[in-house]
Amino acid sequence: MASDNKSALLRRQRANEHLNSPLLQPMARDDKDLSYDGVQARLDERIIDAAAAALDDGQTHYVDVPGIAPLRAAVAEHLRDSAAGHYQESNIVITAGMQEARFLSMQMIGENFNSIALPAALDPGARKALGTRERQPSFLPVAPARGYLPSVDAIAQAAADGCRLFYLESPARLSGAVYTAAEVAAISQIAADNDAAVIWDQGLAPWVAGAYASLAALDSDCARTAAIGELASGMGLASWFIGYIAAPARWIAALQSQKQIMAICTSTAAQYAALGASEIYSELHAPRLSALGALRADLAASAAALGIAVVPGAAQNILCLQVTAAQRETISAAGFAYADGSHFGASEVVRLAVNDAAAAALGALT
Amino acid sequence: MKKKKPSGTSLLYQLIGEARGYDDAIVLGRGDPDFDTPPHIVAAAKRAMVEHYQDHSPPQGLLALRQAIAERVKRVNNIDVDPETEVVVTNGGQEALFLMVLAVIAPGDEMIVPEPNYNTYADSLAFAGGIKAEVQTYAESDFRADPAAVRAAITDKTRALLLVSPNNPAASVISPADMREMLEIASEHDLMILADDIYDLFVYDDFEHISPASLPGAKERTLTLNALSKSYSMTGWRLGWIVGPADLMARVTELKAAISGGTSVISQHAGIAALTGPQDAVEMMAEAYRRRRRLVLDALDAMGVRYGMPQGGQFVFADIGFTGLDSAEVAQRMVSEQHVLAYPGSAFSKDRKDYLRMTFLQPEAQLREGLRRMKIVIDKIVAGK
Ligand SMILES: Cc1ncc(COP(=O)(O)O)c(C=O)c1O
Numbered sequence: 028m029a030s031d032n033k034s035a036l037l038r039r040q041r042a043n044e045h046l047n048s049p050l051l052q053p054m055a056r057d058d059k060d061l062s063y064d065g066v067q068a069r070l071d072e073r074i075i076d077a078a079a080a081a082l083d084d085g086q087t088h089y090v091d092v093p094g095i096a097p098l099r100a101a102v103a104e105h106l107r108d109s110a111a112g113h114y115q116e117s118n119i120v121i122t123a124g125m126q127e128a129r130f131l132s133m134q135m136i137g138e139n140f141n142s143i144a145l146p147a148a149l150d151p152g153a154r155k156a157l158g159t160r161e162r163q164p165s166f167l168p169v170a171p172a173r174g175y176l177p178s179v180d181a182i183a184q185a186a187a188d189g190c191r192l193f194y195l196e197s198p199a200r201l202s203g204a205v206y207t208a209a210e211v212a213a214i215s216q217i218a219a220d221n222d223a224a225v226i227w228d229q230g231l232a233p234w235v236a237g238a239y240a241s242l243a244a245l246d247s248d249c250a251r252t253a254a255i256g257e258l259a260s261g262m263g264l265a266s267w268f269i270g271y272i273a274a275p276a277r278w279i280a281a282l283q284s285q286k287q288i289m290a291i292c293t294s295t296a297a298q299y300a301a302l303g304a305s306e307i308y309s310e311l312h313a314p315r316l317s318a319l320g321a322l323r324a325d326l327a328a329s330a331a332a333l334g335i336a337v338v339p340g341a342a343q344n345i346l347c348l349q350v351t352a353a354q355r356e357t358i359s360a361a362g363f364a365y366a367d368g369s370h371f372g373a374s375e376v377v378r379l380a381v382n383d384a385a386a387a388a389l390g391a392l393t
Numbered sequence: 394m395k396k397k398k399p400s401g402t403s404l405l406y407q408l409i410g411e412a413r414g415y416d417d418a419i420v421l422g423r424g425d426p427d428f429d430t431p432p433h434i435v436a437a438a439k440r441a442m443v444e445h446y447q448d449h450s451p452p453q454g455l456l457a458l459r460q461a462i463a464e465r466v467k468r469v470n471n472i473d474v475d476p477e478t479e480v481v482v483t484n485g486g487q488e489a490l491f492l493m494v495l496a497v498i499a500p501g502d503e504m505i506v507p508e509p510n511y512n513t514y515a516d517s518l519a520f521a522g523g524i525k526a527e528v529q530t531y532a533e534s535d536f537r538a539d540p541a542a543v544r545a546a547i548t549d550k551t552r553a554l555l556l557v558s559p560n561n562p563a564a565s566v567i568s569p570a571d572m573r574e575m576l577e578i579a580s581e582h583d584l585m586i587l588a589d590d591i592y593d594l595f596v597y598d599d600f601e602h603i604s605p606a607s608l609p610g611a612k613e614r615t616l617t618l619n620a621l622s623k624s625y626s627m628t629g630w631r632l633g634w635i636v637g638p639a640d641l642m643a644r645v646t647e648l649k650a651a652i653s654g655g656t657s658v659i660s661q662h663a664g665i666a667a668l669t670g671p672q673d674a675v676e677m678m679a680e681a682y683r684r685r686r687r688l689v690l691d692a693l694d695a696m697g698v699r700y701g702m703p704q705g706g707q708f709v710f711a712d713i714g715f716t717g718l719d720s721a722e723v724a725q726r727m728v729s730e731q732h733v734l735a736y737p738g739s740a741f742s743k744d745r746k747d748y749l750r751m752t753f754l755q756p757e758a759q760l761r762e763g764l765r766r767m768k769i770v771i772d773k774i775v776a777g778k
Contacts, residue, residue, distance in 0.1 A: 030614055032552055032583045033641065036497055040644045050650040056449040067447065075442045078659075082438065087430035089423070089628045092406075123484050123631065126654030155651040159495060160522075266448055266658040287402060288516040289491045290484045294657045295629030296438060 045158030048151040049370050053125065053257065054265040061379040061388060062366040063265075064150075064200060064231065066344050068315060070263030077303025078296045086295050092287045093279075094121025095298050101305040102258065102271050111229055112243035112254050114273040120282050121258070121301075123293045124268030125230055128255040130156040131289075132226045132272050133194060135281045136253055137162055140192035140224070144185045148175040148372035150200035150228075165190060166372075171349065174204020174339045175373055179213045186221040193223060195242070198231040201371045201378055202347040203340030205232075208240040215245040223251065230256030230270070233312060234344040236320050249275050259304035261315050261344075267297040319343040323381045329389045338376055346379045354392055361391035402512060405740050408724055412734040419763035421751045422734040424561065424707060427759075428626040428681075430663075431674035437666030438630075441659050448658045452650035453642075454482025454634070458661045461668040462634050465619075470590060471607035472617060478639040481646050482656045482664075486591045486620030486633040491517045492652070493616045493635060496645050497585045498523035502552040504587070507538035509710065509742035511561045511589070526551060529744070532701040532712055536563035540574040547578070553585040554578070556605055559592040559705025562741050562750035566600045566704040576611050586615040591633075592706040594624045594675065595682055600704040606636070613638045616645070623707060624675055625667045630660040682707060685753035685760055692764035696771055707752050710738065714747030716774045723774065724749060730773075731766035 040046065053065035093099065099119040106112035122128040133156050137143050145153060147166040157164055167177035167185055176199050185193070195214070197206045206214065218225055227242045246252040253274040258264070274282060286292075320343045327337045330348055338347035347368070350358075355377060358365060363384065368376035379385045405422070412418040429435075441448075448455065459476040466472040474480055483489040490513055498504055500522030506514055508527045518525050526546045530536040543554065556575060558567040567575065579586050588605050596602045606615040620633030635645055689709055693700060700711040713723055720737040727733045738748030753760060 030583050030585075032585060033614060036499065036552075036585075037640055037644060039499060040496075040647070046647060046651055050452060050654060052449060052451070052655065054447065054449050060449070070442065070446045075439070078442060079439050082430075082435045085429045087435065087627065087629045089425050123653050123657070124655065126650070127652065130652045152651075152654065155647075159648065159651050160520075161500070263446055266446055266450060266655075268653070268655055268657050284402065284516075285520070288513055288520065289488055289652060290631060291487045292629075292631070294484075294631045294660050296659055297657050300442075 043158050045154045048154040048158065050126065050152050050155055051150070051366055055380070056364065058384055059362045060364045061385050062364045063380050064345055065257065065265035066234065066261035066315065066319065067382065068261050068263045071307060071311060073307055074262060074300050074303045078300035081299035082296060086299060088295070090292050090295050090298065092292050093283050094119065094293060098298050098302045101302060102273070105305060106243070106254065106273055110244045111232060111241040112273050113247050113249055118249055118273050118276065118279065120272045120274065120279065120286060121293045121298060122270040122272060123290055125257050125270045126152050126156065128270040128272050129153055130159065131282055131285055132253050132255050132274070133157055134160060135285050136224065136226060136278050137192060138281065142190055143192045143194055144190040145194045146175065146177045146196065148201055149196055151370045153194060171338050171373070171376065174202035175199050176204050176206060179210050182214055183217050186217050186223055191221065191223045194226045196228040198235060198340065198342040200231065201368060201373060201376070202338045203231060203342030203345045205235055205341045206240060211240040211242050211245060215242055218251050225251065226253045226255060228256065229254050230260065231342040231344065232256065233260045234316060234319065234342040236316065236341060236343050243273065251275060253278065259301045259308065261312060262304040262308065264297070264300055264304060267300060269293065269297045269301050316343060319381050326381060326385055326389060329386065333389065333392050344381050346381055346385065347376050348379065349376050357391055358388050361388065363388040402740065404721060405736060408728055408734055411728050412732065415732040418732045418734060419755065419759055419766065420734045421755065421763050422736045424623070424752055424754065425628050426623060426626040426678065426754045427756060428678050430625065430627050430630070433670050434625065434627070434663050434666045438659050438663040441662030445658055445662055450655050450658050450661060452655050453480065453646045454656055455658065455661045458482055458665050461665050462636065465668050466636050469593065470604035472604055472612065472636060474636045475639065479636055479642050481635050481642055481649050482661060483633045483635060483649060484653055484656055485622055485631040486618055487513060488653065489618035489620065489633040489635045490514065490589065492645055492648050493587045493618060494518055494523065495521050495648050496616065496641060497553045497587065501550060503548060503550040504553040504555055505543055505546050505551060506555045509563055509738065509745050510555070510557060512741050514555060530563060530565065532699060535701040535704065536560065536565035536710070538565070538567060538571070540571055540578060543575065544578050547582050551582065551584060553587055555587045557589040558602060559595060561592065561706055562708050562710045563701060564703030564706040564708055564710060565701065566596055566602055569601060569603045572603045572605055573608060576605055576608050579614060580610065584614070586611065588615055588617040590617055590619045591623055593619065594679055595707060596705040597683060597686060597703065602705065616641060621664055621667050626678065627663070627667065630663055632656065632660045632664045682753060685757060688757060688760055689751060689753050689764065696768050707754055709751050711749050711751060712747050713749050713771065716771060718774055719746045720749050721746070726774070727767055727770050731770050733763045733766045
C-alpha cells in the first residue's frame, strides 16, 4: 500500500543535508578503525566497582533529569580545577554522551537566537545535531594552516554582521588545533562587546599537551559560555556514552526540560561509573596523555618522512594529515578506516586516531 | 520572561521536590517501579563492564540486542521485523517517543492524540513544530478512544495518529475491534501510526492488548516503541526501542545518530540478558501489580472516588472533582499535609483538573498507608477544612 504521506516525509528528510551528515563514533569498531576521537583505554577495576556498587545498592531507577548531584558537583569542580570554567553544580547537565550534548546545547540555546555561526570545518555530528530542526547556520571560513580554526577576525566579522551565537571547537575535532590564550581573550571580548553567546566544545581539551585556554575560564560570571564535552575522557567509558553541558543559569531550565522530554535522565550506571572515574582521574590521565604524546610525535615524524604535511594540532589523541587520493586508497586497501576530512568540510585531509595501529597505517604508505 | 504558575512537567517536579523533603513520604506519583532490576540482569551488566566495555555500537544498537528485540516483538506483539534494518535501540522509551515524533512530524503537521495522554507527546510535538489534535476520552466509557471521534478530528494537515495502549495516565486498552478500525482510518486518510506499547505486559481482567503493526497492511505505516523500563524494572538503564518498516527506520536511525549518537553498551548488554534470560521476575512483578490494582480500586471505592476502570498499565486515573478543588490543589495538600505524592491530571491534559493519577508501584503496605493518608486529606476537604 503506497503512502504519499510517507513518501513525502522520506523525501523531505533525505533532502536534509545537515541531518544526513555522517556520525563518527567515540570508540573503534575494530583494531584497524582509526576514525574515532575518543581515547581507547582500559576500564579500571575501581570504576567498575563504583558502578557495580551503585547497582547493588539498588541504583537501577530513574535519577534526576540533569544528573546525580555528586556527579554534577564533581564535573563543576573538575572544570574549575582545570581552568575550564567557573561553573557550579547547578550549571551542569549530564548528557548521554557528546552527541546529546551537541544536540541539546545547539537546539535549546539556539532557540534564543536567530542564527548560529559554526566553523566551516567541524565535527560532522554538529551539523547533524543542527539538522534535526530548521536552523539558520552560517559558516566561518577556516584554513589548514591554522588547523581549521576560524580566525578571530572571522568571528569578529560574523558578530559585526549580526550573529549572536557561535559554536566553536577548541581543540578542533578535525585537527586538534587550539586557540591561544590571546585568541581566547579576543573571542571573549567579541562576545562581551556584542552580547553574544558561545557554545564551546572543549571535549578534547584533556588531550592537549601543555597549557589549554578555555573560553569558559574567562567567563567569570558564567554569563555567555556553555562548555560541552565528553565526561571521563580516556577512562574506558567511551561506549557508556556520557557527557556534560556546563551552561549559564539562564539556559539551564530549557536544557533540563528538553533533556526530560528526550531521555528523562542519563543511565544511572554510567553516571556512577563517571563519578568513580572522577576520583582516580588525575592518577590515570597523566600517564595516558604522555604515552599518547610520544606516540603522536613518532607518527608525525613518520608522516613527515613520507612527505605528508601534518596539520598543526595540540590534542595528542588525533593526527590530521594532508594526504593524496592515492595515499588514502592505500590506507583503505590495507584495511584501515580513518575519519574523512570531507565529512568535516575539509576534503584535503584525513584524521587518524593516535594508537599503535596508526603506525601500521602509515607503514602501509612506505 | 513572565513568571508562570508551574504547570505540566514543572508542577510535577515541584511536587516531587517537596515530597523528597519528607522522610516518610509515600510516592504514588512517578512511574518508577519499586522493584529493583532483577539480579541476573544486573549480573550481566557487571560482566559486560569487564568483557564488553570496548564494544562498538552503531547508533541503531548492537545487533545481538536488535535480534533479541525482533524475537520479543514477534513473540509478544506478533510484529515481524528484520533486526538488521527494522530495529533501533534508544535511550529508554522516552527517546524512542521523541524520535518517532521527529521522524514523522514537520512544522505545521497535525497529530491526533487521544486525551488524556502521556505529556511528553505534546512536548515532543511542540519541539517538532507539530500541532496536537486532541480527541477526548472519558471516565464514563473507561477512557475509550472512539474511532468515530478520531475520524472526525482529521483535517488535511493530519499526518499521524498516536495510539498508546495501555494508556498513561488513563489506563485504557484499545480493543482489537477498535484497533482494526483505527488502522482502517489511518489507511483511508494515509496517516502514520505511532504506537506506544510500553505497558503491553500489564493488561488486566479479560482485556486484550493488540499492537497495530501486527494487523495486515499496518506495518508499512506504523512505528512501534517499547522499553524495558516498566516491565523489567529498568528505568535507570535507559533502554528502549522502535521497530517499523525499513524505509522509515533508516530515517529514525539518522535521527537517533543526530540526537544522541548511540546507547550505552552496558545497558544494551543488560537488555540482552533481560530479553533472553529467565522471565519469571517479570511475571512475579506483573502479578504484584494485579494485586495492588485491586487494593487501590477497593480503597478508592471506599472513599467514593470514581475512576475509569484501569484495563492495563500501572495507574488509576481517579476523578476527585467531588471535592470541589482543582486536583493540583488536592495533590499539593496531599503532599504538604500527609506526605503522599500523586500527580494532578492537569499535568497530563489541561482539561483534566478533576483527576489525580495514582500509580501502584509501591509495596502493598506502603500503598495501604498512602491511601489511608489520602483519605484523611479528601475527608478534610469534603468537610470544608
Ligand atoms: C506511555 C509512555 N511512553 C513512554 C514512556 C517513557 O519511558 P522510559 O523512557 O522510562 O522507557 C513512559 C514513561 O512513563 C510512558 O508512560
